[in-house]
Amino acid sequence: MSERVKGVVVIGAGVVGLTTAIRIQEHGGYHVTIVAETVPGDTKSIRYTSPWAGAHHVSAAFGDLKLKQLDKETFDIMWEMSKAGSETEGLFLRVHQTDYYEVQPSQDVPFEWMPNFQLLRTDLIEGTVLAASFATITIDTPVYLPYLLARFLAKGGSVIRSSLQHISQVLEGALTASKPDALVVCAGIGARFLGGVEDKDVHPIRGQTVLIRAPWVKFGRTLNGKGEVTYIIPRRSGDVILGGTRDVDDWYPKPRPETKIEILKRSIALAPELAPPGIKNPTYEDLIPLVIEDGCGLRPGRKGGIRLERETVSGIPVIHNYGHGGYGYQSSWGSAFVALKLLDGAW
Template identity: 50%
Template sequence: MTSSESVSILPPNMAEQPKEITVIGAGVIGLTTAIKLQEKAGYQVTIVAEIWPTDHLSPRYTSPWAGGHHCTAIMSHDPRDLQMETETFRVLWEMSAPGHPAEKCFMRAPQYGYYFEEFSNPRNVETTPDFKFLPKSALIPGAVAGISFTVVSFDPILYLNYLHKRFLAAGGKMVHGSVQHIKQVIEGGSTVFEGKPPTPPAAIIVCSGLGARSLGGVEDTTVAPVRGQTVILHAPWVDFGATRRKFDEDVVSYMIPRRNGNLVVGGTMGADDWYPLPRPETKLAILERALALWPEIAPPEVRKQRSPTVEDLLPIVVYEGVGFRPGRKDGIRLEVEWIEANDAKAPVVFNYGHGGSGFERSWGSASIAVELMENALKKA
């Protein structure tokens, strides 16, 4: 071998080791952010969370209770919101394509949005597939405007399990743990929740959702639940989604079809409402509003004979859901702060406060969080 052909090989202990990163929270925001990092070179990511997607359903774990679609017809003109939702829609659209490993989590369906008050142009929805404004003749009673486009709907439980498996397949680690204070993780890393010697991480990303309100060292009292209650019907004959919006009400009527033939009917926007169980009177109100707007949700054999009633829907109820959207007064918190704990110091990136847009902005907010973390580490 000539000198020009010689190769210098560093001993294993001198090779650059991946940076240990800890993500707090295993909801859609935590999982997506962790995947973004784990699938990049140079990082070993561990998620610490009290509840994983494979665990029992709980009101304390919000993501499984989501309605489940990327619906871009929400009033917002914030450039950052548009950036996050545009990136996320692109990723979900790719995942919903035939042949993708996540395809069975998704369904592409026509979506109709009906507005009961005049509004300015609803963001950049013209860029969504098959977008058009509805003619007056196509509006439901009482609506003053409407739009239609193709939406990506999904089963949140299936999708969360897909994200979980994808993260583990990429080499990520999961640890069950209830973090009382951010300093526990700064000093000890994820291993302290396993009874092992401490391994301080290079950085931490807080994706704790509503938990940011009580997490020590964060204690963001501007975070509060926006309670959502839904009813899931088995109505495979409904192949489109629809939403009725009036912006000064704490209810929003919608229906979202899923690939398995179920139909999510909602819902409520109960600010600072902590009640964890479905309210029977709310269930009936949800079904009454939806049936009045979209009688198509009733079984076809009933509609052939007479006008359907709520009683006709009760036999096809699969289950009811209650979830606490992690609302935040000033919107999503995406920023970084250096925090010390007993001689250990690390950049802590905050990625929480998504309200009802967690799935819709997940991949976009993950990109911003990763960029914040990497910039902080470069300046260390």
């Protein structure tokens, strides 16, 4: 006799919750229900980080071998998904990425496994001591998140919109036909407040960005400066995200006007090619007519990194997968796979 299909609830419909739900669902043997306050397609909000991301795959796993593995597994999947002719090619843009450093990193750069990787010590931009170049992908987040949701729903997944106060509301079966067999928490920054989790190691790392329309830009570039990081992330749609800031413990929910100008100034200094073709010696003012949106999101930082753990609450396995900081997209498939292993290990 075949085993009973187990009911799993995933809290969260950000990139982490959706990817985790898909991994579990596509493994087989589980019916997955997502419970979330916000889902793809909602108006952007400071309570929902994923729609604010760049997003590119540029590993931040300096010296962190576990994170590097998650990033690598995710890259392999996304690289395959972005292959010319594949059904999902349109969600990504393959780009030539160059990361510059004003200070020599204390650890080796975590890109040696990326296609066409090269370390550059000459022909650098002024004030930098090192650069790494490689091929990578950028993720067109406004289409990627709805794609994940559609893939999940098409395979029979359910979504319940609810703002939970405590995980017991799920564990006691208040939202589903019966008590779930397992719960997976992918609540992002919400893990700090969600009753039954209330992880005070989770904190905001605020990131402000400017979205411009510049379809002529097809390269990725980052300047890791002494103080701030400036990045240029072109999307397949022709929109380009310019950033950024990394404001630790800053909950301010709106873009600051002075920061917008500062980002535009840093961006044009790093990449004069952002200005419409034909403009000589462009300044930040040449970018202003291209601006679509300025925004900010709260990266779910966590002291100790991503929480990937299983515990038992009221006799039910609870798997945690949150705290992805500034790398939730690029580690999403890898961390979802670990969450699935933790779930499978519960029986």
